Amino acid sequence: MIFNKIEEYLVYGIAAALLYITWKGISNFLFSPIRHLHLPGPIPAKLTSKWLLMHDLAGHRTEKVHSLHKQFGPVVQVAPNEISFADVACIKDIYGSSTTCIKAPIYSKIGKLGLFQMRDPEQHRARHRRVSPVFAQNILLQLEPLIQEQVGILMDVVERKAGKAFDALHWMRMTALDVAGEILLGKSFDSLKGENPPPYTHYLDNVHLVFALWDLAPWLCFILSRIPLHKFQEFWKAGDYLYEYGDNALRSYIALYGRKSSRYDLLTKLIAGNAAQSISPLTDEEISIEISNEVLAATDTTGNTMAYALYQLCCNPKWQQRLRNELRGSDGREKSWSFQSVQHLPVLHAVIMETLRVYPAVPCGLPRITPPQGTKVGNLFIPGNTPLSMQAFTTQRDPSIFPNADTWDPERWISTLGGTVEMKNALLVWGRGTRICLGQNMAMMEMKIVITRLIERFTIIVASQRTHDDMLITDHFALIPKGGRCEVVFELAK
Numbered sequence: 001m002i003f004n005k006i007e008e009y010l011v012y013g014i015a016a017a018l019l020y021i022t023w024k025g026i027s028n029f030l031f032s033p034i035r036h037l038h039l040p041g042p043i044p045a046k047l048t049s050k051w052l053l054m055h056d057l058a059g060h061r062t063e064k065v066h067s068l069h070k071q072f073g074p075v076v077q078v079a080p081n082e083i084s085f086a087d088v089a090c091i092k093d094i095y096g097s098s099t100t101c102i103k104a105p106i107y108s109k110i111g112k113l114g115l116f117q118m119r120d121p122e123q124h125r126a127r128h129r130r131v132s133p134v135f136a137q138n139i140l141l142q143l144e145p146l147i148q149e150q151v152g153i154l155m156d157v158v159e160r161k162a163g164k165a166f167d168a169l170h171w172m173r174m175t176a177l178d179v180a181g182e183i184l185l186g187k188s189f190d191s192l193k194g195e196n197p198p199p200y201t202h203y204l205d206n207v208h209l210v211f212a213l214w215d216l217a218p219w220l221c222f223i224l225s226r227i228p229l230h231k232f233q234e235f236w237k238a239g240d241y242l243y244e245y246g247d248n249a250l251r252s253y254i255a256l257y258g259r260k261s262s263r264y265d266l267l268t269k270l271i272a273g274n275a276a277q278s279i280s281p282l283t284d285e286e287i288s289i290e291i292s293n294e295v296l297a298a299t300d301t302t303g304n305t306m307a308y309a310l311y312q313l314c315c316n317p318k319w320q321q322r323l324r325n326e327l328r329g330s331d332g333r334e335k336s337w338s339f340q341s342v343q344h345l346p347v348l349h350a351v352i353m354e355t356l357r358v359y360p361a362v363p364c365g366l367p368r369i370t371p372p373q374g375t376k377v378g379n380l381f382i383p384g385n386t387p388l389s390m391q392a393f394t395t396q397r398d399p400s401i402f403p404n405a406d407t408w409d410p411e412r413w414i415s416t417l418g419g420t421v422e423m424k425n426a427l428l429v430w431g432r433g434t435r436i437c438l439g440q441n442m443a444m445m446e447m448k449i450v451i452t453r454l455i456e457r458f459t460i461i462v463a464s465q466r467t468h469d470d471m472l473i474t475d476h477f478a479l480i481p482k483g484g485r486c487e488v489v490f491e492l493a494k
């Protein structure tokens with residue numbers, strides 16, 4: 001009797017859930033604020049935003065959206081109220097300096113409020129004015145010894161491991177982490193000095209997932225994060241750990257060097273402000289948030305890009321030899337491979353640019369929303385508060401600008417003397433406009449120094465066929481090689 005009742009309730013429950021889901025889908029479709037635009041797109045995307053979310057969670061959002069553009073054209077409806085654009089001419093409308101679109105609400109859920117997360121243009125402008133001077137090229141050149149020192153430690157690791165399988169993804173990440181620590185926190189993580197990564201990397205690995213889960217199901221996360229199991233607690237505290245680490249680093253730095261030190265790193269400059277330009281320093285709390293955010297922004301982006309550059313040099317031995325010839329034919333050696341001695345070498349530049357094009361570290365759409373009054377994007381008028389985006393992975397594979405777009409071919413940057421105007425316009429790898437990456441000069445300097453010193457000295461091949469599978473792409477906002485490793489073998493070059 002009691003079982004019959006339970007069965008009955010279960011049937012009612014399932015029927016109610018199905019009814020709700022059907023109604024939700026139909027109402028999403030019928031009452032979508034962008035329905036009148038009659039945009040092409042897959043049917044499931046017009047019924048529910050969960051469809052794209054599933055691809056996102058599976059790590060294939062970027063590739064899915066890219067294939068939708070191939071199928072449906074340059075404007076695609078990817079959710080009941082969300083549009084993806086692929087026409088390069090629209091970049092300026094969505095991301096350009098005079099755009100009226102702002103960062104989407106998701107940014108306020110990614111960690112603590114710093115420059116990267118700020119959505120209000122006024123608030124961002126004020127913070128940008130105080131932080132961006134620190135990243136100027138002339139200041140970065142003064143930091144070069146700190147980068148060269150870390151790369152020197154990397155060279156010792158590679159030399160020790162020459163002839164054996166070497167996980168280039170791991171060691172490039174550790175290099176980027178140690179450089180970021182040295183420049184932004186005032187001390188390296190010393191991860192290049194040990195075999196095991198420092199605890200920081202464990203939290204770094206989890207932090208994006210933790211932020212994403214909080215956004216998806218805050219109540220469930222609240223409950224799960226209170227389960228008193230060590231492993232659970234460790235997982236959920238990823239964000240807190242990274243910010244605490246930054247805060248402690250700032251305190252130790254001030255205790256060690258004071259507020260006016262002669263040490264050349266970005267932290268010194270942030271702490272000091274710039275009286276000559278009437279730039280007052282940020283508060284200690286603001287500084288600790290900025291430096292914590294920046295270590296996050298700097299590590300996997302730069303590390304993954306360097307790993308993909310090395311991987312492609314394995315796959316293309318002719319380019320590897322051409323690069324080595326260029327480096328050895330330059331006066332770089334006499335100048336201890338200083339950045340200035342190699343920064344304008346065309347093959348080196350082309351190898352880095354082509355890697356940034358094919359493997360943008362943030363490959364997916366950078367989410368924005370239109371202003372309340374709506375705005376024009378290309379020829380379309382988009383209603384207010386509509387989420388929209390463009391993805392670097394797609395603009396940088398526009399076949400009318402990059403023939404054989406899926407092929408890694410540095411020649412396209414050499415034959416055009418560093419890239420045509422169209423090629424440069426299609427690059428979204430650093431973002432665009434007022435929200436463009438602040439660390440691009442630092443990243444370029446680091447990547448050029450690392451690739452120079454490794455390729456000048458060593459030859460590199462893949463350790464086995466498995467490396468090709470490992471380096472297929474997945475993404476969770478950032479690009480993540482599928483296998484989580486990139487096994488290669490270095491040998492001393494003749």
Ligand code: HEM
Binds near residue numbers: 117434
């Ligand atoms: C290959 C390396 C890198 C790539 C491809 C990259 C890419 C990007 C992209 C696409 C954005 C824009 C995000 C958006 O609009 O949503 C961004 C923003 C930012 N990046 Fe990078 N990044 C790299 C390295 C770095 C480094 C080394 C640092 C700092 C040391 C850094 C600091 C920042 C900051 C502070 C922002 C926020 C700028 C703002 O909103 O005003 N990045 N980066």
